[in-house]
Amino acid sequence: ENNPLAAAAEKVAAALRRDTGPADGIPGKPAAQSPPLEEPVEPHDPLPAKPDQSGPDTVTPTGAATGVDRASVAQHGPYLTTAQGARLYDSDHSLKAGARGPVLLQDHHLREKITHFDHERIPERVVHARGAAAHGVFHAYGTASEVTKAAFLGKEATTPVFVRFSTVLGSRGSSDTVRDTRGFATKFYTSEGTFDLVGNNIPVFFIQDAIKFPDIIHAAKPHPDREIPQAQSAHDTFWDFVTLHTEATHHTLWNMSDRGIPRSYRTMEGFGIHTFRLVNAEGATTLVKFHWKPKLGVHSLVWEEAQIINGMDPDFHRRDLADAIEAGAFPQWELGIQTFPDTPEQTFEGIDLLDPTNIVPEELAPVQPVGLLTLNANPSNYFAETEQVAFHPGHLVPGIDITDDPLLSGRLFSYLDTQISRLGGPNFAQIPVNRTHAPVNDMLRDGMHQTAVHAGAAPYRPNSLDGGCPFKAGADTSAYIEVPVEVPEARKVRDAPASFADHFTQPRLFWLSMTPVEREHIIAAYTFELGKCYEQAIKERALRVLANIDPELCEQVAKGLGLPAPEATVPLLALDPSPALSQLGRTWPLDGRVIGIVTDGDGDLGGVRSVRQAVLDAGMVPLVIAPSGGELDADGSPITVQRTFATARSIEYDAILLAGVPGPGSDAYGARDAKAGNGTPASGTATDPRVLLMLAEAFRHGKALGGWAGAETVLETAGISTGAPGVVTGTGGTDVLAGITELLGSHRVWERFPAGV
Ligand code: HDE
Numbered sequence: 001e002n003n004p005l006a007a008a009a010e011k012v013a014a015a016l017r018r019d020t021g022p023a024d025g026i027p028g029k030p031a032a033q034s035p036p037l038e039e040p041v042e043p044h045d046p047l048p049a050k051p052d053q054s055g056p057d058t059v060t061p062t063g064a065a066t067g068v069d070r071a072s073v074a075q076h077g078p079y080l081t082t083a084q085g086a087r088l089y090d091s092d093h094s095l096k097a098g099a100r101g102p103v104l105l106q107d108h109h110l111r112e113k114i115t116h117f118d119h120e121r122i123p124e125r126v127v128h129a130r131g132a133a134a135h136g137v138f139h140a141y142g143t144a145s146e147v148t149k150a151a152f153l154g155k156e157a158t159t160p161v162f163v164r165f166s167t168v169l170g171s172r173g174s175s176d177t178v179r180d181t182r183g184f185a186t187k188f189y190t191s192e193g194t195f196d197l198v199g200n201n202i203p204v205f206f207i208q209d210a211i212k213f214p215d216i217i218h219a220a221k222p223h224p225d226r227e228i229p230q231a232q233s234a235h236d237t238f239w240d241f242v243t244l245h246t247e248a249t250h251h252t253l254w255n256m257s258d259r260g261i262p263r264s265y266r267t268m269e270g271f272g273i274h275t276f277r278l279v280n281a282e283g284a285t286t287l288v289k290f291h292w293k294p295k296l297g298v299h300s301l302v303w304e305e306a307q308i309i310n311g312m313d314p315d316f317h318r319r320d321l322a323d324a325i326e327a328g329a330f331p332q333w334e335l336g337i338q339t340f341p342d343t344p345e346q347t348f349e350g351i352d353l354l355d356p357t358n359i360v361p362e363e364l365a366p367v368q369p370v371g372l373l374t375l376n377a378n379p380s381n382y383f384a385e386t387e388q389v390a391f392h393p394g395h396l397v398p399g400i401d402i403t404d405d406p407l408l409s410g411r412l413f414s415y416l417d418t419q420i421s422r423l424g425g426p427n428f429a430q431i432p433v434n435r436t437h438a439p440v441n442d443m444l445r446d447g448m449h450q451t452a453v454h455a456g457a458a459p460y461r462p463n464s465l466d467g468g469c470p471f472k473a474g475a476d477t478s479a480y481i482e483v484p485v486e487v488p489e490a491r492k493v494r495d496a497p498a499s500f501a502d503h504f505t506q507p508r509l510f511w512l513s514m515t516p517v518e519r520e521h522i523i524a525a526y527t528f529e530l531g532k533c534y535e536q537a538i539k540e541r542a543l544r545v546l547a548n549i550d551p552e553l554c555e556q557v558a559k560g561l562g563l564p565a566p567e568a569t570v571p572l573l574a575l576d577p578s579p580a581l582s583q584l585g586r587t588w589p590l591d592g593r594v595i596g597i598v599t600d601g602d603g604d605l606g607g608v609r610s611v612r613q614a615v616l617d618a619g620m621v622p623l624v625i626a627p628s629g630g631e632l633d634a635d636g637s638p639i640t641v642q643r644t645f646a647t648a649r650s651i652e653y654d655a656i657l658l659a660g661v662p663g664p665g666s667d668a669y670g671a672r673d674a675k676a677g678n679g680t681p682a683s684g685t686a687t688d689p690r691v692l693l694m695l696a697e698a699f700r701h702g703k704a705l706g707g708w709a710g711a712e713t714v715l716e717t718a719g720i721s722t723g724a725p726g727v728v729t730g731t732g733g734t735d736v737l738a739g740i741t742e743l744l745g746s747h748r749v750w751e752r753f754p755a756g757v
Contacts (some may be wrong), residue, residue: 002658012602012737013440021206023607025495027423027529030306032211035349037195037241040057041382041658050725051156051473052418056215060504064070064074065352065609067267068434068547082109082112082237083112083140084577087187087258088109088662090266090300091109091113092112092355093486094107095107095110097126098723100121100711101599106465111293113440117148119608121420122143122387122423122424123421123422124171124172124707125418125422126217126418127168127169127175127217128166128168128183128185129165129166129170129171129172129522130166130167130170130171130172130173130174130176131164131165131166131167131183131386132164132165132166132265132317132318132321132322132327132386133162133165133177133379133386133389134162134163134331134371134375134376134377134378134379135160135161135376135377135378135379135386136160136161136162136163136322136330136373136374136375136376136377137158137159137374137376138152138158138159138161138188138335138372138373138374139153139156139157139158139159139371139372139374140152140153140157140158140159140370140371140372141155141369141371141372142154142156142157143368143369143370144278144370144371146280147278147280147288147339148189148283148286148399149279149280149281149282149336149398149399149507150190150192150278150397150398150399151159151190151191151192151397151398151399151478151589152188152190152191152192152397153370153371153399154237156713157506159188159189159191160188160189160290160349160437160468161186161187161189161373162186162187162389162433163184163185163187163267163373163375164183164185164386164391165182165184165185165229165268165317165321166182166183166185167182167183167233168182168183168220168580169182169220169222169231169233171230171231174230174231174313174314175231175309175316176307176308176315176316176317176318177261177306177309177314177316177317178231178257178261178306178310179232179233179260179261179303179306179308179525179529180233180522181200181201181202181235181254181255181260182200182201182202182262182265182268182498182690183199183200183201184199184268184270184271185197185198185199185389185391186198186199186203186235186292186293187272187389187391187395189436189437190397190437190438191437191438192397192398192438192480193396193397193438193439193480193728194366194395194396194397194436194437195395195396195397195400195465196276196390196391196392196393197272197393198271198393198411198415199270199271199272199290199292200270200273201253201259201262201268201269202254202255202259202268203254203269203271203273203289203291203360204251204273204356204357204358204506205251205273205356205357205407206242206245206247206248206251206357207245207247207248207356207357207637208247208355208356208357208406208408208415208496208500208628209410209496210406210407210408210410210411210413211410212245212411213410213414215241215427216241216242216245216248216645217456218236218237218242219240219241220233220238221410222235222574223235223236223237224493228513228551228633230406232532233255233529234528234529234532234533235532235533236533236534236535236538238571239530239533239538239539239542240535242545243538243541243542243544244503244549245543247357248357248498248504248546248667249503249504249549250357250506250507250508250510250739251357251512251513252432253507253549254295254521254525255525256522256525256529257514257521257522258300258301258302258521258583259298259300259509259583260302260525261300261301261302261303261306261309262300262317263299263300263301263747264296264299264321264592264649265317265320265321265322265331266294266296266320266321266322266331266592267294267296267297267298267299267300268294269291269292269293269294269298270290270291270297270333271290271292272289272290272450273289273290273356273407274289274339274356274393274398274402274405274407274408275287275288275289275346275353275354275401275403275405276288276289276290276401276402276403276491277400277402277403277462277483277485278337278399278401279398279399279400279401279483280399285340285342285401285405285483286339286340286341287339287340287341287342287346287353288313288337288338288339288340288341289337289338289360290335290336290337291335291336291337291338291361291367292333292334292335293333293334293367293369294330294331294332294374295333295334295337296331296588296589296592297583297586297589297747298583298584298589299583299587299747302521302701302702302703302748303521303524303525303658303703304700305530305650305651305697307651308650308651310698311615312649312651312652313526313651313652320592321375322378323379324592325377325407326378327592327621329373329407329591329592329619330374330375332372332374332375333372333373333376334368334369334371334372334373335370335371335372335373336367336368336369336370337368337370338360338365338366338367339365339368340353340360340365340506341366342359342527344486344488346403346404347499348360348365351495351501352500352649353403353499354403354404354405355405355497355499355500356405356407356408357500357503357506358506359506360441360509360535361578361580361581362578363391363576363578363579364581368536370719371516375487384431384432384433384547384581385432385433388428388431388433388434389424389433389434389517389573390415390419390422390428390429390431390434391415391716392412392416392419393408393411393412393415393416394412394416394669395495396480398478398479398481401482401558406496406715414702416696421506423446423449424449424450425449425573426444426448427447427448427449427450427451427552428449430450430451430452432743438661441470441717443459443460443461445459447557450734452737453507493560494567503548504548504549504570505548505573507549507590508549508550508573508575509570509575509577509578509581510581511549511550511553512550512575512577512579512580513575513577513578513581513582514582515582515584517584517750517753517754518582518583518584519552519553520753520754522553523556523557523560524543524560526546526553526557527556527557527560527561529555530542530561531560531561533665538565539551539561539563540563542557542682543557543558543561543563543565543566544566544569546568547565547566547567547569548568548570549570551565551568551572552646554566554568557713569699583747584746584750586746587743587745587746588746588747589619590618590620590741590744590745591619591620592617592619592620592621592622592653593620593625593652593655593744594620594621594623594652594653594654595615595620595621595622595623595654595655595657595658595737595740596623596625596643596648596653596655596657596694597611597612597622597623597624597625597656597657597659598625598649598657598658598659598667598669598691598707599624599625599632599658599693600625600626600627600632601626601632601661603632603709604708604709604733605632605633605634605639606634606658607659607708607709607732607734608624608632608634608636608639608733609634609637609639609693610638610657610733610734611657611659611734611737612732614734614737615737618741623642623643623652623653624639624640624641624642624643624646625641625642625643625644625648625655626641626645627642627644627645627646627669627688628641628644628645629641629644644690645669645688645690648690649692649694649697650692650693650695650697650698650701650703650718651700652702653741654703654704654744655698655703655704655705655706655740655744656694656695656698656703656704656705656706657705657706657707657710657733657735657736657737657740658695658705658706658708658711658714658715658737659707664737669687669688669691669714686715687714687718691714691718692714692718693718695714695718695720696718696719696720698725699718699727700752701748701751702726702748702749702750702752702753703726703749704727704728704740704743705720705726705727705728706720706727706728706729706730706736706737706739707729707736707741708729708730708731708732708733708735708736709731711729712729717725724752724753724754725749725751725752726743726749728743
């Protein structure tokens with residue numbers, strides 16, 4: 001009985017039963033009598049593992065399992081353990097000399113837990129740090145078979161994919177809707193090895209030679225002294241560089257256009273940018289540019305909306321992608337190729353195909369669809385998948401080869417190199433999301449984070465000990481064989497071809513292809529960004545660049561900056577516009593569009609119910625907005641309030657409906673519910689100012705607005721004429737919705753612009 005070890009064991013057993021007495025507590029203070037509510041205290045077998053609790057897999061999550069005993073790895077089994085598998089009886093208290101005494105250095109569990117935590121972060125990507133990703137599948141139409149032998153582009157081929165979208169400049173925690181280029185990187189897990197198409201949502205790049213990449217990125221990232229601004233191009237160093245280095249003009253113009261602020265990842269185009277070389281089964285080659293075309297059309301935010309979102313919902317794009325997939329509204333893109341004959345000049349209609357600041361207008365070389373991408377599953381674990389995925393333009397498969405675009409050549413070096421520092425060594429291909437679905441039989445060995453246990457004694461070639469295995473493949477056994485392109489005899493130089501010196505023709509083509517609304521947005525963007533620069537000399541230089549694109553653009557921006565507009569220093573060519581570059585003028589499916597329905601307890605709740613249903617039936621998302629949360633009683637069958645006046649803001653909706661405002665003289669959303677500053681109900685008939693703000697913003701942003709049964713009064717209070725374009729009022733909700741739906745097909749009510757936003 002006096003055995004001290006037995007006493008200690010009993011104390012531990014008591015701790016496990018959670019009935020410890022006050023022995024070591026503050027004198028006089030009783031110990032807690034019962035365990036925390038709802039925390040299970042009896043060990044039991046785990047519930048079936050949710051996909052996001054599964055342990056490390058031996059293939060990518062889209063592939064088949066390869067026989068690892070899942071029960072033997074993380075978070076399986078009834079007991080919490082250390083990393084070495086020893087069971088723990090307490091993970092909430094450090095080992096101390098007495099409950100109020102010092103923590104002991106010998107607490108190896110504390111040290112293991114904290115040390116692992118200390119090392120949970122890895123370096124973020126130097127560019128494209130903020131991203132969101134999804135799993136999906138690619139179905140090939142087979143239409144590319146004539147030009148490439150790549151198996152995944154063959155008829156009916158189906159290939160798992162992982163796609164990561166990103167912004168370029170911001171850190172991992174920055175906002176989604178900043179003005180920036182977006183990454184669009186796709187990993188195809190093909191049967192012949194992994195193919196990565198590491199593209200952007202803008203078809204041209206800032207620089208023509210990879211050696212300039214550190215310069216553009218140093219200029220565009222926050223200033224090194226104060227580390228501001230975050231995720232912005234509206235600052236001196238960016239504009240200093242892009243105006244001195246005029247090959248950046250084309251990309252910068254795209255950034256200043258609506259393409260710089262996409263509505264959603266789901267409504268972005270993607271581009272491989274560089275010209276690639278395809279090779280078919282007969283060895284014939286074709287030059288191509290890759291395009292992703294979103295099924296929902298190409299749509300953007302307006303600038304004021306984008307800025308409000310950065311504060312209201314910095315995860316706007318990430319949320320939108322994940323929500324759509326979770327709801328089963330799987331985003332889709334068609335992969336297309338523009339094809340060009342593989343001539344020694346590598347030009348098409350006078351356009352240099354090796355210059356990544358050039359596009360080839362679709363009117364000259366149509367985009368031919370070759371397959372359909374569907375994103376149908378969200379990642380289970382952000383870090384394991386979205387953060388650790390490692391793309392590389394050098395991940396190529398037989399049938400797809402590179403060209404001598406000097407930007408691409410540098411990328412082929414950079415991506416492998418960056419993964420080694422980012423993912424801590426050369427074995428990142430073993431991380432589940434990076435594992436190929438093709439059989440691997442390499443002779444790469446050892447290194448940091450080696451997880452394979454390679455057997456055998458002969459990881460070298462030639463060998464006799466392994467019977468000469470593995471053998472080299474040939475053209476008939478799917479080997480990746482570089483196209484034996486002729487390299488003209490040349491002198492070793494640091495230089496660029498003369499054709500790379502034209503920096504203004506293509507920007508002018510883009511400008512001339514824009515509609516008036518799009519041009520107005522471009523002018524506003526330049527005026528905003530240059531207006532944020534401090535250095536007068538940079539603004540003046542920027543105007544000289546704009547003068548070489550178009551006098552109207554230059555004059556308008558100069559006016560906004562209060563500076564004189566300079567003359568062009570290059571001939572301004574008369575060019576045929578490329579209508580395919582404009583985002584306007586077509587109508588698109590409405591899947592996933594969000595309709596805000598504002599109502600309150602006295603509104604036409606029957607009407608709200610039928611409009612909600614009609615919105616759902618049209619594949620769109622209804623969100624009921626009311627003064628406060630909970631449910632609205634519609635004749636005994638309640639309607640759930642999804643947003644309150646406190647949580648709703650115009651930016652979340654593509655259209656807003658005022659659903660049944662109580663009759664004339666009523667309080668029209670608010671007087672009864674909004675509280676005056678002192679907590680007592682406000683008097684009078686004022687509409688809640690948050691509703692008025694929502695309507696005014698939505699109107700300025702070109703969104704469809706509508707309502708019935710008294711909506712006119714509220715709209716007018718918000719300063720919106722019911723006769724204005726895109727405002728639909730009527731007596732019944734479903735009629736009004738029909739009018740709104742028609743407007744939504746063209747994304748916004750473009751007649752409302754210019755609106756100065
Ligand atoms: Fe990248 N780029 N890049 N880039 N890039 C990276 O690789 C680089 C370029 C693009 O979601 C880095 O893993 C150089 C063009 C995307 O994980 C790095 C040059 C295009 C992503 C890198 C370029 C891109 C990256 C940073 C000039 C469009 C994100 C982390 C020669 C065609 C991929 C990483 C993801 C990421 C280097 C230019 C697209 C450092 C040197 C042109 C979509 O390797």
